[in-house]
Amino acid sequence: MIRTLRSISKQEKEKFRIPRSVQQTIPIDTIWKDGIFKVGKNKYSKTFQFTDINYATASKEDKKALFLEYSDLL
Structure with missing residues (x-):
């Protein structure tokens, strides 16, 4: 059991490279x-887009x- 956990943790780690x-970055x-x-x-991220309002x-x-x-939102 411990061996499998160690092997899984090693697989998830990514090598760190210094950004140039x-x-x-x-x-x-x-x-x-x-x-x-x-x-x-195996990592994913979801993004959202907001529009800028120049008041x-x-x-x-x-x-x-x-x-x-905006007042309805509050």
Whole structure:
């Protein structure tokens, strides 16, 4: 039993490499269209996208609509 646990823990470990660039610090291997990232041998991550709302340049009606939507959320 202990031997199998040791062998499993050895298999899950990945070799650490010192990153030489910014791209190498982000451990992403594959990206799919549905927002799932493969970040290791058997490790996956889900991402979400948020849009930026520029409140300063919005019109008065847009500001009012944004405020009402935000107040409904709270």
